[in-house]
Amino acid sequence: MWAPQFRLRLTTPRLELRVPDENDLRALAELVADQGIHAPGAAPFQGGWSNALPQVVAGRVLQYLWKGLALSRPGYWNLGLAVFLDGRPVGVQGLQAREFPKRGEVATESWLARGHQGRGIGTEMRTAALRLAFAGLGARYATSAVFEDGAAALAVNKKLGYQPDGIEVHDRQGEPTVLTRWRMTRAQWELSPAAEATAEIHGLDACRALFGSRPHDTPSARQEPA
Incomplete structure (x- = not known):
């Protein structure tokens, strides 16, 4: 199969996460165009990709997912999983890594449509991503980066057991803004609510x-065959 990621699926009590097919992509684009990802004027993401008209942002979401499929390889992969609630897409959970066999480190990023925020979905989809990273792929570290005013994302990091890992100052809409870095080791994950x-x-x-992962790289995990 040209894109084996299509066989991967993560499930939680409420959610299913999988690589979106053509119909899913259309539904995601319509969702973003209809609801948006954040309030007008906010800028929660690096690069400012979400600060545009809803139709433009919808197109950028599709480009992100297509690019992840087209360019992923063992040395660099970008897994974009659509998040489904009751069979309908509500957001995207991303997982990226460079030189994963050597570094054993993954980074996460995600978004939810505005109509689905504040319901614990962001925490639930992140726990699925972390299980894939640590129990499935045998990662040693997981990282996250959040602007200092990103209250919801910061709350998820703290709740799941990430530890502060320094700051960076970025130019955001012409203003210097602190980006906070967070890190979790496999040992910390094993003791965290996420596990x-x-x-x-x-x-x-x-x-x-x-992904550059071998079965014997991974600890015991709740896994099922396709």
């Missing part, structure tokens, strides 16, 4: 080679 949460991995073996 206790119910999340299952399906179809991972079909795409291990793409």
Whole structure:
């Protein structure tokens, strides 16, 4: 299969995360165009990609997902998973890595449509991503970067057990803004609420080679075959 990521699926009590097909992409674009990702004038993401008309942002979401599929390889991969609630997409959970076999480090990023925020979905989808990273792929570290005024994302990091890992100052809309870095080790994950949460991995073996992960790299995990 040209894109083995399509066989991968993560499930939690409420959610399903998977690589979106053509119909899913259309539904995601319509969702973003209809609801938006954040309030007008806010700038929660690096690069300012979400600060545009809803139709433009919808197109950028599709470009992000297509680019991840087209360019991913063992030395660099960008896994964009659509997040589904009751069978309908509500957002995207991303997971990226460079030189994963050597570094064992992944970074996460995500967004939810405005109509689905404030319901604990962001925490639940992150727990699924962390289970994939640590239990599925055998990662040693997971990282996250959040602007200092990103209250919801900061709350998720703290709740799941990430630790502060320094700051950077970025130019955001012409103003210097602090970007906070967060890190979690595998040992910290094993003791965190994220490891206790119910999340299952399906179809991972079909795409291990793409991620640069081997079965014996991973600790015991709640996994099921595709």
